[in-house]
Amino acid sequence: MPLIIGITDCKKWANYERWIKNSGEDIGVVLLKAGDGEESFVSHCDGIILSGGEDVHPSLYGKLEYVSEYKLSDFNTERDRFELSVLKEAEERKLPILGICRGLQLGNVYHKGTLIPDLPSKGKIGHSGGRDMETVHDVTLKKNSRLWHIIRAEKGEINSHHHQAANALGKGLVATAFSNDGIVEGIEKSKKHDDEFFLLVQWHPERMDIKNPFSGKLRDAFIKACGEYNTYSGFNQSISMTP
Numbered sequence: 001m002p003l004i005i006g007i008t009d010c011k012k013w014a015n016y017e018r019w020i021k022n023s024g025e026d027i028g029v030v031l032l033k034a035g036d037g038e039e040s041f042v043s044h045c046d047g048i049i050l051s052g053g054e055d056v057h058p059s060l061y062g063k064l065e066y067v068s069e070y071k072l073s074d075f076n077t078e079r080d081r082f083e084l085s086v087l088k089e090a091e092e093r094k095l096p097i098l099g100i101c102r103g104l105q106l107g108n109v110y111h112k113g114t115l116i117p118d119l120p121s122k123g124k125i126g127h128s129g130g131r132d133m134e135t136v137h138d139v140t141l142k143k144n145s146r147l148w149h150i151i152r153a154e155k156g157e158i159n160s161h162h163h164q165a166a167n168a169l170g171k172g173l174v175a176t177a178f179s180n181d182g183i184v185e186g187i188e189k190s191k192k193h194d195d196e197f198f199l200l201v202q203w204h205p206e207r208m209d210i211k212n213p214f215s216g217k218l219r220d221a222f223i224k225a226c227g228e229y230n231t232y233s234g235f236n237q238s239i240s241m242t243p
Contacts, residue, residue: 050103111170
């Protein structure tokens with residue numbers, strides 16, 4: 001049966017859909033959007049992608065004062081609420097999860113982590129090319145991390161378009177990729193389970209050349225995990241239906 005991958009809604013959702021469907025695998029893509037069937041669609045998915053977009057509201061990580069202090073305004077609180085519920089159900093079902101850009105930040109906040117509210121204000125430049133523009137920079141991976149085993153390289157070049165980033169890591173999470181100035185570029189769970197795929201990345205693999213392993217190999221590893229989940233869940237379902 002075809003894989004079903006749910007992707008949370010954002011302005012550039014089509015990029016994520018194209019990135020997944022161009023893999024050559026038999027995959028159906030589901031739009032996960034607040035008020036549109038709500039998170040019940042998650043139960044039909046074999047994997048979840050948390051897409052990029054607006055800032056996660058600082059009140060969700062106990063820093064409401066950041067709104068006025070850093071003059072933040074790019075929020076969608078309904079999306080925050082919806083995607084946190086999607087993430088909750090996905091984790092309960094042990095679905096493969098891939099967070100991208102905002103998805104990394106939301107995943108960290110879900111696990112009780114915090115965010116750097118504005119990188120330029122902290123002297124961290126070079127992570128965005130300006131309004132709707134990307135830049136590129138190097139990234140270094142932590143050896144023997146899940147991400148390192150997927151990419152099979154210690155260093156590489158990624159795209160970048162964000163002004164916020166992970167600060168204190170969430171409970172049970174570990175940073176496994178870093179920019180040259182120390183910004184967290186990849187997060188996974190500190191306790192490894194062979195049957196669990198949970199990766200958060202700060203770059204946008206869906207907008208990169210698929211020949212770059214930080215795009216192509218990452219996509220393939222995620223789809224493989226979704227396929228394994230599909231097979232496992234189908235096998236368990238067949239057992240439960242056997243008299």
